[in-house]
Amino acid sequence: MAGWPKGQEVEMIQAGSDLWNNMTTDQVWKNWALSPVMGLTSKQGFLNNRPLLDFLKNMTDQFDRFYKRITVSALNFSTGQVEFFNQKNTPLEEFHKAAFASTCIPGAFPNYAWEQADGSTKYYSDNFMIGNINPDSAIKQCLELVDDESKITIDVLLLGNMRDFETYPEHTGGWFENKHHLKSYGNFMRSRQIKYQHSNSNSIVQWIRRRPNVNWRYIVQQENAVSGLDMLRFSADNTWPLQEEGRKVAYDILSNPTNYGKEAYLAWNSESFGQEEDSLL
Structure with missing residues (x-):
C-alpha cells in the first residue's frame, strides 16, 4: 500500500486483490529437501519460507518510492530487542528483507540471516513472543x-x-x-x-x-x-x-x-x- 500514490486507491485495491488471488503455496514456503524433520534438527525451522523472500522482492520491485509512511517490526534474535523498519531507515530496495524478517515465526520458519552493509549478519524473527x-x-x-x-x-x-x-x-x-x-x-x-x-x-x-x-x-x-x-x-x-x-x-x-x-x-x-x-x- 505504501507504494501507491494518493488518487490511485482503486488501482491499489485491485492490485492487492489480484495478488492474493494469484498467490500459491509454493511462493510462500516449501518442505526441506530431505524431510520436514530436517528443518527441526538442522535448519532452525519446520518449513523453508525462503520462496517468500523472492516473492516480496518481486512485489516491491514494482514501485519506485514510498508514497505513504510505513513501519514493520521484527525481533533481533541476538539482542532480544524489537527493531522497527520504516521509510526513513530502510530504503525501498531493502524493504522486502524487513517484511520477510517479520514473517519468520520461531520454530515454524528459520531465523532470517540479514547481511548488513558492514559485512556483519543480524538474525531476525517474528516478534510474537514479545x-x-x-x-x-x-x-x-x-x-x-x-x-x-x-x-x-x-x-x-x-x-x-x-x-x-x-x-x-x-x-x-x-x-x-x-x-x-x-x-x-x-x-x-x-x-x-x-x-x-x-x-x-x-x-x-x-x-x-x-x-x-x-x-x-x-x-x-x-x-x-x-x-x-x-x-x-x-x-x-x-x-x-x-x-x-x-x-x-x-x-x-x-x-x-x-x-x-x-x-x-x-x-x-x-x-x-x-x-x-x-x-x-
Whole structure:
C-alpha cells in the first residue's frame, strides 16, 4: 500500500486483490529437501519460507518510492530487542528483507540471516513472543506531521479470532492429502493465534490508556479467520472468502460505525476477559 500514490486507491485495491488471488503455496514456503524433520534438527525451522523472500522482492520491485509512511517490526534474535523498519531507515530496495524478517515465526520458519552493509549478519524473527501490536510507531510518525495527539486518528485491524477450531480437521483429498506431517504445525499455529488474541486485546487496552488523546476510531476484529493447517494454504479458494469478509466489514463500518468504535471494543474486552470496563478508560 505504501507504494501507491494518493488518487490511485482503486488501482491499489485491485492490485492487492489480484495478488492474493494469484498467490500459491509454493511462493510462500516449501518442505526441506530431505524431510520436514530436517528443518527441526538442522535448519532452525519446520518449513523453508525462503520462496517468500523472492516473492516480496518481486512485489516491491514494482514501485519506485514510498508514497505513504510505513513501519514493520521484527525481533533481533541476538539482542532480544524489537527493531522497527520504516521509510526513513530502510530504503525501498531493502524493504522486502524487513517484511520477510517479520514473517519468520520461531520454530515454524528459520531465523532470517540479514547481511548488513558492514559485512556483519543480524538474525531476525517474528516478534510474537514479545507482542505484535505497537501503535506507538504509527503515532510517532503522525506527530511528525501534526503538533498534537488529538489530531491523530488510529484504526486497528486485529487478525485472527477465538472461534472454535478442530485440532485435527477431517479433510480428505485436495491440498490436505499427504500433509499429515503438518498437523503438529497446525496445532502450533493455532496456539500462536490464541496467544495473539489474548495479548493483542490486552495490548490495545493498554495503548488506549497510554494515549487517551488519540482518536481511536475503529478497532476491527476478524470474525472468520483461517486457523491451523489452513494458515499454510495459499490459493484463491482459501483467500477469496477473507477478501469477501473484508468488503462486508468495510460496508458495515460505514453503516454502523459505533459498533467498531473504542467504546464498543472496551465493552467486548470487558465481557470476554473479565475486566471492568470503567477501569479500562
